[in-house]
Amino acid sequence: MATVAETVTVTSGGPVVDHRRLAEAFGDEVTLLIEASRGLAPETPVPTCPGWTVADTVRHVGSIYRVAQAWLIDGERPREWQRVPAPGQSEESYVRQGYADLREILDFHGPDRPAATWWPKDRTYGFWCRRMTHDTTVHRVDVEGAGGMTWSGVAADVALDGVDEALMLWFGHRLPRLGLRGTRAGEVGVCTAGRGWLVSAGPEETAVRRCPESEARDAAAVVSGGPEAVYLWLWGRNRPGAVAVAGDEDAAGQLLALMRLATR
Structure with a gap:
């Protein structure tokens, strides 16, 4: 990885x-x-x-x-x-x-x-x-x-901003600076409070952008929940099951693993 x-x-x-x-x-x-x-x-x-x-x-x-x-x-x-x-x-x-x-x-x-x-x-x-x-x-x-x-x-509202910062700053910027990438191509939509982010990770690409919630929910994997739950999940501080994961669970798991590397 x-x-x-x-x-x-x-x-x-x-x-x-x-x-x-x-x-x-x-x-x-x-x-x-x-x-x-x-x-x-x-x-x-x-x-x-x-x-x-x-x-x-x-x-x-x-x-x-x-x-x-x-x-x-x-x-x-x-x-x-x-x-x-x-x-x-x-x-x-x-x-x-x-x-x-x-x-x-x-x-x-x-x-x-x-x-x-x-x-x-x-x-x-x-x-x-x-x-x-x-x-x-x-x-x-x-x-x-x-x-x-x-x-x-x-x-x-603070947790919502924390979700955005975790994805845009840590996943989108810090992770590539560390020279880390995913082992398999996977796209994850992250959804909370009516907002969405589209996250892609794999051998060829590390990308994240804000998007309409509807677009994020069309991703192969979707992670959703209340702002606090999603925020703490991204930082590895929440218990398993605190957020809902639909679709490609391996892609969601890879996102969480990469977030842990980016924020360590």
């Missing part, structure tokens, strides 16, 4: 919800992550992040906030940043400070203003607000799951 893709097709596109909504969700998710981590021992294993503990997961989130800051300040991929809390600094403080510093930069600039990013299809400050919102959400779900808590849930 690990080889250079010969054809890559990606359509451009920012978020499918308003930037202000994502900014609001970003702050909410930071709070939920911290609240979830407070009730757990730092050494608690996180099953959805093999080898990580709760403390590792929270530190990771604080670290990526600093990566985003460095991208925005330096205008290029950073080589160095504060990867762990300072001596005597708690993981919670590390996350809160990273969030506050990043949010100050994001709030100062409009989401449509040009900025350095790692996705050529979206070179704006809004890219980072969106990316950090979804990274925080996924890891908040990880921490809640580690403690056996009931998930706090993901709002339908």
Whole structure:
């Protein structure tokens, strides 16, 4: 499966919800992550992040906030940043400070203003607000799951945007950059909340595009469900059976396997 893709097709596109909504969700998710981590021992294993503990997961989130800051300040991929809390600094403080510093930069600039990013299809400050919102959400779900808590849930509009980001950014861009492709040709329609995406993967092509739901439902395989269910399924955080799979189950399975490689 690990080889250079010969054809890559990606359509451009920012978020499918308003930037202000994502900014609001970003702050909410930071709070939920911290609240979830407070009730757990730092050494608690996180099953959805093999080898990580709760403390590792929270530190990771604080670290990526600093990566985003460095991208925005330096205008290029950073080589160095504060990867762990300072001596005597708690993981919670590390996350809160990273969030506050990043949010100050994001709030100062409009989401449509040009900025350095790692996705050529979206070179704006809004890219980072969106990316950090979804990274925080996924890891908040990880921490809640580690403690056996009931998930706090993901709002339908945020989850819908998360489906789009997972497919367009991670499958459509990150996967080919890693030099990965499918072992068999397969087309999958992904459907939720009246929207559709058409995903193709195989030895010759890696492609994804937004499309009408009706077109997505004509694919050889169709994955459908509520926005939260589809969102967490794409990120490998949902249980089997959380989404409906119709048609070519092998093609749907290949999509999920490739998503796991793209997002690891």
